[in-house]
Each structure stands twice: as structure tokens, then as C-alpha cells.
Amino acid sequence: MFVVLTSLLFAHNNSGVAKTLFEKPIFQADTASPAQETVKNILSDSIDLSKLPFSEKELAAFPVFDPPADIVPLNKPLTRDFDRLFFPTREGMVPLEGKVYKAFLTSVTGKEWSLPYFEKSYKDLITAAGGILLYQAKVPQKELDRIKDEATYFGEEGSIDYTNNVVRVYAIRKKEGDHLFVQFSGYSAGGSIQILQLPKTKK
Numbered sequence: 001m002f003v004v005l006t007s008l009l010f011a012h013n014n015s016g017v018a019k020t021l022f023e024k025p026i027f028q029a030d031t032a033s034p035a036q037e038t039v040k041n042i043l044s045d046s047i048d049l050s051k052l053p054f055s056e057k058e059l060a061a062f063p064v065f066d067p068p069a070d071i072v073p074l075n076k077p078l079t080r081d082f083d084r085l086f087f088p089t090r091e092g093m094v095p096l097e098g099k100v101y102k103a104f105l106t107s108v109t110g111k112e113w114s115l116p117y118f119e120k121s122y123k124d125l126i127t128a129a130g131g132i133l134l135y136q137a138k139v140p141q142k143e144l145d146r147i148k149d150e151a152t153y154f155g156e157e158g159s160i161d162y163t164n165n166v167v168r169v170y171a172i173r174k175k176e177g178d179h180l181f182v183q184f185s186g187y188s189a190g191g192s193i194q195i196l197q198l199p200k201t202k203k
Contacts, residue, residue, distance in 0.1 A: 047087065047089060047094055047096065047134070047171070047181075049171055049173045049179060052132055052171060052173045053130075053132075053173065054130075054173050054174065054175050055129060055130025055131070055172045055173060055174060056130070057128075057129045057130045057172075059129060059172070059174075059180065062099055062101065062195075062197055063077075063079070063101035063195045063197075064129070064180060064195065064197070065122070065125050065126065065129075065182070065193075065195065067103075067105055068117070068118070068121035068122065068125065069121075070107055070108050070111045071105050071106070071107060071108070071118060071121070071191075072105065072106060072107075072108050073103045073104065073105060073106075074103075074104040074105060074106045074190065075103075075104060075157055076157075077101060077102065077103035077157065077158065078100075078101070078102045078103070078156060078157040078158060079099075079100065079101050079102075080099070080100045081099055082097065082098065082099065082100075083097070083098075083099075083100040083153070083196075084096070084097045084150075084153075085100055085102075085153075085181075085183075085194055085196050086147055086150075086151050087134075087135075087169050087181055087183055087196075088135050088137070088139045088143075088162065088167060088169060088183070089134065089135055089169070090135065092143055092146070093139065093143055093144070093146070093147050093151075095147075095150065096181060096196055096198070097196075097198075098196045098197050098198040098199060099196065099197045099199075100194070100195070100196050101158075101193075101194070101195040101196075102156065102157050102158025102159070102192075102193070102194045102195075103157065103158045103192070103193055104157060104158055104190060104191070104192055105118070105186075105190060105191045105192065105193060106189070106190045106191075113188070113189055113190060115186045115187065115188065115191070118184075118186045118191045119168070119184075119186060122168075122182075122184055122193070123168070126170045126172070126182055127170075129172055129180075130172050130173075131170040131171065131172045131180075131182065132170060132171055132172075132173075133168060133169070133170055134169045134170065134171055135167070135168070135169040136166060136167075136168050136169075137166060137167070138162060138163060138164070138165065138166055138167070139162035139163060139167065140163070141163050144162060144163065158192050158193060158194055159192060160183065160184075160185045160192045160194065161185065161187070161192075162185075164187075165185040165186065165187050166185060167183055167184070167185040168183065168184055168185070169181065169182070169183045170182045170183075176200045176201060177198060177199070177200050177201030178197055178198055178199060178200045178201075179197070179198045180195065180196070180197050180198075181195070181196045181197075181198075182194070182195050182196075
């Protein structure tokens with residue numbers, strides 16, 4: 001079963017290349033109606049990217065994005081060649097499997113942490129690579145409770161506090177199927193980022 005994200009809005013430059021989307025969130029938990037917060041009981045197994053344009057940008061080696069200037073991992077990042085991560089969508093948390101990178105982030109010694117800088121820096125890096133914002137909101141606790149028996153990695157390095165902090169989810173669609181998904185969130189003293197890349201489609 002696929003989650004179809006039907007609220008995608010595209011902005012194109014003169015060459016027809018997608019530039020930016022979603023200056024406003026497509027779902028905002030703080031103002032959502034009870035009906036919007038109701039999630040499906042059947043667990044979806046993918047995120048449908050068919051309505052997104054392909055990115056023609058050449059991506060760097062995984063994890064693709066280095067931390068912005070003056071931001072560093074708090075601890076050693078966790079990298080796995082294959083793992084499962086859940087990503088929030090309007091329909092609920094969806095599991096994806098692939099190569100994974102997770103890290104807690106903080107400012108370098110002598111610099112004050114700036115949440116707006118953290119958020120803008122990653123937004124600029126991701127959108128410059130063809131990334132499109134899919135989700136921007138908190139996640140209801142009842143949705144996390146629904147997946148708790150499967151999301152056994154919660155609490156590991158780079159974990160996200162979905163109920164208390166707004167999480168942003170971006171996707172970069174690639175023609176060879178090695179799509180990239182990024183979710184990050186921050187608060188007054190630091191941030192978390194999780195990156196997952198699907199394997200290339202076998203020809």
C-alpha cells in the first residue's frame with residue numbers, strides 16, 4: 001500500500017527545473033482537526049514520489065550532506081549500510097529501508113547554537129540538491145504509540161523528539177531509484193538529523 005502525497009505544489013524557473021516548494025507546511029499538528037490527526041491502522045510500506053520531479057543534481061557520497069559551517073556532531077554519528085527508519089507523512093509514520101545516517105548536532109566550541117541557522121542551512125543544502133519538502137509538523141503521540149513495537153531504534157544516536165519539536169522531511173527523487181530522504185528537527189540547544197538512501201533500482 002502506498003502513501004500518496006497529493007498536496008505537492010511545484011514552482012519552476014524558466015528552464016522548467018523545480019526550485020522550491022512549500023514555504024508553508026502541508027500539515028500542522030498544532031492546528032489540525034481531530035480528523036486530520038486520525039491515522040490509518042494499516043501500516044503503509046512506502047512513500048509515493050511519482051508526483052515529484054527527478055533531481056538532476058549530482059549527489060556527493062553518502063550521507064551526501066555534511067553539517068553546515070560551525071555545526072558538528074555531538075557524538076560519533078551512527079551509520080548503517082541497511083536499516084529501517086520511520087518518516088512522518090500526513091497519513092502517518094511510514095517505514096523506509098536503506099542506507100542510514102543519524103546524528104545529534106551542536107555548535108562548535110565558542111559558538112552559540114542558533115536553531116534558525118540550523119534549519120535554514122539544511123533547507124538550503126537540501127533544496128539546492130533538488131530536495132522537496134514533504135512534511136513540516138510535530139507528530140501526535142498516539143501515532144508514535146502505534147509504531148513503538150517496530151521503531152525499536154527510538155532513543156539511539158540522532159533520535160528525533162517528534163511530539164515536542166517540529167520535524168521537517170525532504171525527499172530527493174533520483175532516476176536510478178536511489179532516492180534520498182532527510183528528516184531533521186531542533187530545539188534551543190541542538191538538533192538531530194536522519195538521512196536514508198534507497199538502493200538503486202536493478203535494471
